[in-house]
Amino acid sequence: MAKKIAVFASGNGSNFQVIAEQFPVEFVFSDKREAYVLERAKNLDVKSYAFELKEFDSKAAYEQAILDLLTAHQIDLICLAGYMKIVGPDLLAAYEGRIINIHPAYLPEFPGANGIKDAWEAGVDQSGVTIHWVDSGIDTGQIIKQVRVPRLADDTIESFEARIHEQEYKLYPDVLESLGAERKK
Numbered sequence: 427m428a429k430k431i432a433v434f435a436s437g438n439g440s441n442f443q444v445i446a447e448q449f450p451v452e453f454v455f456s457d458k459r460e461a462y463v464l465e466r467a468k469n470l471d472v473k474s475y476a477f478e479l480k481e482f483d484s485k486a487a488y489e490q491a492i493l494d495l496l497t498a499h500q501i502d503l504i505c506l507a508g509y510m511k512i513v514g515p516d517l518l519a520a521y522e523g524r525i526i527n528i529h530p531a532y533l534p535e536f537p538g539a540n541g542i543k544d545a546w547e548a549g550v551d552q553s554g555v556t557i558h559w560v561d562s563g564i565d566t567g568q569i570i571k572q573v574r575v576p577r578l579a580d581d582t583i584e585s586f587e588a589r590i591h592e593q594e595y596k597l598y599p600d601v602l603e604s605l606g607a608e609r610k611k
């Protein structure tokens with residue numbers, strides 16, 4: 427049976443767009459009502475939901491609302507793609523082993539919110555992209571697949587970042603396929 431995918435994103439949503447162009451996506455969820463990913467969803471005719479933590483009494487209530495959406499849509503796999511919130515214990519307990527994340531560095535190198543900038547500032551001669559299962563840590567879950575991205579002699583941080591994103595756009599579809607997601611016909 428085809429896997430039902432939801433994508434979670436907080437901002438730009440370029441990874442969401444790549445995924446949604448190649449795979450059926452049930453919905454995108456954003457924790458930011460102004461996120462550009464919601465515009466992309468509209469253009470791609472993908473259902474979207476957005477609500478913010480501050481609109482709820484607690485993170486538990488917030489995650490319960492997300493869980494309700496996941497259950498209503500019978501989601502099998504959550505793809506985090508630039509989702510800037512930590513997945514809390516309730517959501518994790520319900521979906522552990524069914525949540526993946528993309529990180530713009532070669533984990534365990536440079537975990538955290540600024541993987542590209544941190545690698546650049548450390549002066550590495552290569553960084554990478556990682557897709558991993560999500561656990562309760564920050565970018566600590568089991569690695570599914572990763573690729574190296576070199577830093578070239580004439581790179582600026584912008585060209586380095588662009589090359590990392592290019593690899594992200596290949597790796598996410600590859601991994602989804604390897605996990606049994608069916609491409610759009």
Ligand code: GRF
Nearest residue numbers: 438439440441508528529530
């Ligand atoms: C990507 O670099 C991803 O690896 C990181 O956040 C960025 C999201 O970019 N987790 P976008 O919103 O998909 O354009």
